[in-house]
Amino acid sequence: xxxxxxxxxxxxxxxxxxxxxxxxxxxxxxxxxxxxxxxxxxxxxxxxxxxxxxxxxxxxxxxxxxxxxxxxxxxxxxxxxxxxxxxxxxxxxxxxxxxxxxxxxxxxxxxxxxxxxxxxxxxxxxxxxxxxxxxxxxxxxxxxxxxxxxxxxxxxxxxxxxxxxxxxxxxxxxxxxxxxxxxxxxxxxxxxxxxxxxxxxxxxxxxxxxxxxxxxxxxxxxxxxxxxxxxxxxxxxxxxxxxxxxxxxxxxxxxxxxxxxxxxxxxxxxxxxxxxxxxxxxxxxxxxxxxxxxxxxxxxxxxxxxxxxxxxxxxxxx
Numbered sequence: 001x002x003x004x005x006x007x008x009x010x011x012x013x014x015x016x017x018x019x020x021x022x023x024x025x026x027x028x029x030x031x032x033x034x035x036x037x038x039x040x041x042x043x044x045x046x047x048x049x050x051x052x053x054x055x056x057x058x059x060x061x062x063x064x065x066x067x068x069x070x071x072x073x074x075x076x077x078x079x080x081x082x083x084x085x086x087x088x089x090x091x092x093x094x095x096x097x098x099x100x101x102x103x104x105x106x107x108x109x110x111x112x113x114x115x116x117x118x119x120x121x122x123x124x125x126x127x128x129x130x131x132x133x134x135x136x137x138x139x140x141x142x143x144x145x146x147x148x149x150x151x152x153x154x155x156x157x158x159x160x161x162x163x164x165x166x167x168x169x170x171x172x173x174x175x176x177x178x179x180x181x182x183x184x185x186x187x188x189x190x191x192x193x194x195x196x197x198x199x200x201x202x203x204x205x206x207x208x209x210x211x212x213x214x215x216x217x218x219x220x221x222x223x224x225x226x227x228x229x230x231x232x233x234x235x236x237x238x239x240x241x242x243x244x245x246x247x248x249x250x251x252x253x254x255x256x257x258x259x260x261x262x263x264x265x266x267x268x269x270x271x272x273x274x275x276x277x278x279x280x281x282x283x284x285x286x287x288x289x290x291x292x293x294x295x296x297x298x299x300x301x302x303x304x305x306x307x308x309x310x311x312x313x314x315x316x317x318x
Contacts, residue, residue: 004115004288004289004291004294004295005019005020005112005113005114005289005290005291005294006037006114006116007020007021007037007112008020008021008036008037008110008112008113009021009035009037009110009111009112011023011024011025011027011108011109011110015110015166019112019290019294020036020110020112023035025107027108029094032094032108033090033091036094036113037112038090038091038093038094038113038120039073039090040071040072040074041071041072041089041090041091042069042071042078042087042089042090042117042148044068044069045070046062046066046067046068047062047063047066047067047068047080048063049063064083065082065083066080066082067082067085069085069087069148071117076116078118078148078149079148079150081148081150084186085185086185086188087148087185088146088148088154088185088189090117093111093121093122093144093145094108094122095191096156096191096194096195097144100195101124105126105127106124106125106142107124107127108122108124109123109124110122111123114291114294115295118148118149118151119145119146119147119148119152119295120146121143121144121298122144122145123141123142123143123159126139126140126141126142126158127140128205130209130212130213132216133216133217133264133265134263135263136162136216136264137162137164138161138162138209138212139160139161140158140159141160141161142157142158142159142198143157143158143159143298144156145299146189148185153182153183153184154183154184155180155181155182155183155299156180156181156197157170157171157180158171158204158205159171160209160212162275162278164259164263165258165260165279165283166282166283167278167282167283168278168282168298168306169274169310170303170307171204171205171208181197211314212271214317215269215271215313215316215317216266217269218269218271218316218317219268220270220272220273220316224316225251228273228312228313229247229251229273230242231308232247232250232277232308232309232312233246233247233250233305246280249280250276250277250280253275253280253284254273254275254276258272258275258279259279260275261276270313270316273316274309274310274313277305278306281296281297281303281305282302
């Protein structure tokens with residue numbers, strides 16, 4: 001398929017990747033499941049192989065320690081896993097938010113299916129928001145995603161979205177480098193335990209936005225900006241190369257072409273450096289499709305680049 005996003009639903013304004021089915025606010029989880037494409041189950045079946053071409057065997061073999069995961073609606077295969085693998089169902093991703101939306105004031109904003117069902121997610125607004133100078137507003141979200149192709153554990157994380165440009169950035173938890181609560185598929189997914197871990201870190205939002213405030217008040221010189229971009233866009237490998245094209249685009253966004261780059265919080269500040277990278281990853285980086293860009297920005301190489309940019313920006317105020 002040309003789009004990595006198979007299906008999704010959203011409320012409010014069309015997401016930055018311009019994909020999905022619009023919903024009215026306050027819809028039930030049943031409606032969300034139907035409209036986001038999460039109304040199916042992951043099934044398991046033994047791995048069988050055909051030996052009938054060998055005349056002395058003429059049978060069907062069974063790989064006893066492996067199972068095939070497949071979709072209940074289409075029968076499409078998803079992956080081959082160990083029989084000890086713990087499946088997280090599409091409906092469980094939505095059910096994670098039931099008490100958060102019904103009791104705690106959260107609101108589902110997007111949910112959907114990537115890679116033909118190999119990866120699924122839902123994103124909810126927490127109701128938290130902070131404004132920096134120049135009325136530069138950032139809102140807080142909780143993202144829950146899982147994959148059944150070995151590409152990621154079931155992952156819950158706070159995510160910030162800068163309203164002026166819809167740039168996304170993972171919010172660090174517990175003052176640790178990792179910005180998420182991750183449950184490997186070798187372990188049973190316990191939504192209550194995950195929410196407890198996230199609950200402990202609610203103060204992480206205030207800590208994170210305090211860091212953003214400090215960055216917005218830190219002016220940067222041309223030399224500091226160049227060093228920042230060189231660090232972000234140079235591979236860590238020995239003799240690593242600098243991605244000159246990407247670096248030039250991010251610099252252009254910082255120097256006035258980025259959305260919100262002229263706000264007081266961003267113009268010639270460390271916060272502006274960071275936003276130029278997040279905008280480049282979320283909106284400008286070349287990708288096969290909007291879905292591929294979203295997958296990278298949230299879960300892949302793009303997310304790693306944004307984390308690297310945050311680290312480098314914070315060094316300027318250390």
